[in-house]
Amino acid sequence: MLEKFNTIIELNEHVAELFMQLANKSIAEKNRFTIALTGGSSPKELYKLLTTDKYRDKIDWSKVFVFWGDERWVPLESNLSNAGEAYRDLLNQISIPNDQIFPMYKEGVTPEEYANTYELLLNEHLEGGKHFDLILLGMGEDGHTASLFPGEAVLEVKNKKVDAYFLKSQQMYRITLTAPLINEAKNIIFLVFGEKKIDALYQVLEGTGNYQKYPSKLINPKSGNVYWMVDELVASKIERF
Numbered sequence: 106m107l108e109k110f111n112t113i114i115e116l117n118e119h120v121a122e123l124f125m126q127l128a129n130k131s132i133a134e135k136n137r138f139t140i141a142l143t144g145g146s147s148p149k150e151l152y153k154l155l156t157t158d159k160y161r162d163k164i165d166w167s168k169v170f171v172f173w174g175d176e177r178w179v180p181l182e183s184n185l186s187n188a189g190e191a192y193r194d195l196l197n198q199i200s201i202p203n204d205q206i207f208p209m210y211k212e213g214v215t216p217e218e219y220a221n222t223y224e225l226l227l228n229e230h231l232e233g234g235k236h237f238d239l240i241l242l243g244m245g246e247d248g249h250t251a252s253l254f255p256g257e258a259v260l261e262v263k264n265k266k267v268d269a270y271f272l273k274s275q276q277m278y279r280i281t282l283t284a285p286l287i288n289e290a291k292n293i294i295f296l297v298f299g300e301k302k303i304d305a306l307y308q309v310l311e312g313t314g315n316y317q318k319y320p321s322k323l324i325n326p327k328s329g330n331v332y333w334m335v336d337e338l339v340a341s342k343i344e345r346f
């Protein structure tokens with residue numbers, strides 16, 4: 106489902122409403138809500154919005170279990186840490202038990218070891234060991250999502266839920282949910298806006314390039330919903346509007 110908004114403010118309001126509805130529905134039905142957060146710049150305003158009076162106390166955060174879609178292998182104090190950003194913008198402002206938050210980073214272990222541990226955490230906490238209630242995703246200017254980067258072997262991984270690898274182009278380790286696991290989610294929300302991503306969005310949604318070139322093309326949930334939340338500017342090449 107592709108939804109276009111005149112402004113990024115309207116887009117974030119709409120996503121915050123949807124987030125609240127999905128959380129409340131899931132908590133009413135099964136007493137918990139499992140989410141994977143995204144990093145980068147795209148979710149910043151959404152996270153802040155969720156801490157405002159309009160949303161903060163309308164979600165029972167004590168029933169929310171927070172994971173990440175991907176992470177740069179850096180300590181949470183680093184300004185490159187996706188988890189660190191989410192703590193600052195959202196998690197430190199809400200009443201959520203600390204043992205329900207699972208950053209994708211741990212001091213003293215290798216990224217590969219922690220990918221295996223994270224997989225066990227997912228087995229334990231997700232419905233059926235694999236179904237997130239909601240995964241938030243961003244998309245880079247190169248069409249990557251989570252840490253599924255163009256041309257990387259991680260794009261072909263089928264037998265793991267979480268993978269870690271050294272991303273040469275950025276000279277750092279990345280850890281990420283794999284595409285098969287992401288596609289088991291009940292709901293996926295992509296947040297994509299701004300002029301710099303016009304071409305990537307067009308290529309992913311309407312272009313002929315394959316997923317090795319535009320990894321976001323891998324995201325196609327088996328039976329869940331995928332919402333592409335875009336602003337007018339980024340969608341300017343998309344013909345279906």
Ligand SMILES: O=C1O[C@H](COP(=O)(O)O)[C@@H](O)[C@H](O)[C@H]1O
Nearest residue numbers: 143144145146147243244245251
């Ligand atoms: O490296 C990453 O980039 C993507 C996109 O970031 P954005 O700044 O363009 O929103 C992000 O979704 C991912 O979590 C992050 O690790």
